[in-house]
Amino acid sequence: MDTSRFTPGDPAVEITRIGPGAWHALDDGRIAGRGEATTRPDGRVFLSVDAWHRPVFDRLARAMLAALPEPLHTVVDETDHELLTAWRQAGLRIRRREWHYLVPTDPGITGPAAPPPGVTIVPAGSAEDDPLRELDRVVRGEVEATVGWPAMPAEVVPRPGGDTVGDPAKYAVAAEDGEYGEYVGLVRVVRVTRLPRIGLIAVRTARQRRGIGRALLTHALGVLHHAGIETASAEVNEANAAATALFESIGARRADSTVELVRHGR
Numbered sequence: 001m002d003t004s005r006f007t008p009g010d011p012a013v014e015i016t017r018i019g020p021g022a023w024h025a026l027d028d029g030r031i032a033g034r035g036e037a038t039t040r041p042d043g044r045v046f047l048s049v050d051a052w053h054r055p056v057f058d059r060l061a062r063a064m065l066a067a068l069p070e071p072l073h074t075v076v077d078e079t080d081h082e083l084l085t086a087w088r089q090a091g092l093r094i095r096r097r098e099w100h101y102l103v104p105t106d107p108g109i110t111g112p113a114a115p116p117p118g119v120t121i122v123p124a125g126s127a128e129d130d131p132l133r134e135l136d137r138v139v140r141g142e143v144e145a146t147v148g149w150p151a152m153p154a155e156v157v158p159r160p161g162g163d164t165v166g167d168p169a170k171y172a173v174a175a176e177d178g179e180y181g182e183y184v185g186l187v188r189v190v191r192v193t194r195l196p197r198i199g200l201i202a203v204r205t206a207r208q209r210r211g212i213g214r215a216l217l218t219h220a221l222g223v224l225h226h227a228g229i230e231t232a233s234a235e236v237n238e239a240n241a242a243a244t245a246l247f248e249s250i251g252a253r254r255a256d257s258t259v260e261l262v263r264h265g266r
Helices: 054-067 081-089 129-145 212-226 241-249
Strands: 014-019 022-027 030-039 045-051 072-077 093-104 119-122 171-176 183-190 197-203 231-237 253-263
Touching: 014 054, 022 054, 030 054, 045 054, 054 081, 072 081, 081 253, 093 241, 119 212, 129 171, 129 183, 129 197, 171 212, 183 212, 197 212, 212 241, 231 241
Parallel strands: 045 072, 197 231
Antiparallel strands: 014 022, 022 030, 030 045, 072 253, 093 231, 093 253, 119 171, 171 183, 183 197
């Protein structure tokens, strides 16, 4: 892959803030670069800079970093070595790395959706709303008590009532003692593009290491396969050894990786 980003040259530019989260680099009145600061729903601020020349990038980055309260974040494709170097030299440090997996949906590759004895998979769209939201709150509490929220993706945002369930129809759940028993695990599939994404898979701590997570995942993939979809995607935190092992055990392959960088207080 050609990761060349910056062209030679050092144009004389003027940095202008054109809005609360927007900057332009002007070269004799022409736009030579743009900078943007976006506040995500969880409150974190992410920076992006679009510039052909490295000096223009540097000046835009310095202006944004000086003007905004920290911490400040950005996300970079790890193969874009020049951009990664530029942000690191601006003072940001790698916070987390996520692997992007391409996941087969064929049960002949992933294996059957076979939950352990006493556990039933409730398909997406069939889960009861209140128990689903209660499971979501319990799972989030367990995450907070272990790895903590900073290890979770930016899309995981608490909603009113403390849960993060947006559309319940996207969730399949694992229930103990039959379909109407206690919910102990969930999987969310997001189908907003041609490549559906496994947005979340989680099992209550006390029910882990029983094959529930694998059963939920292979069930969700089987539903996609039945719909004619051959491949899904997933992002897995490099530090999550259990999730990495799970996806690789069903034939998922790493396609690429991204890194999130952050700059804390000066």
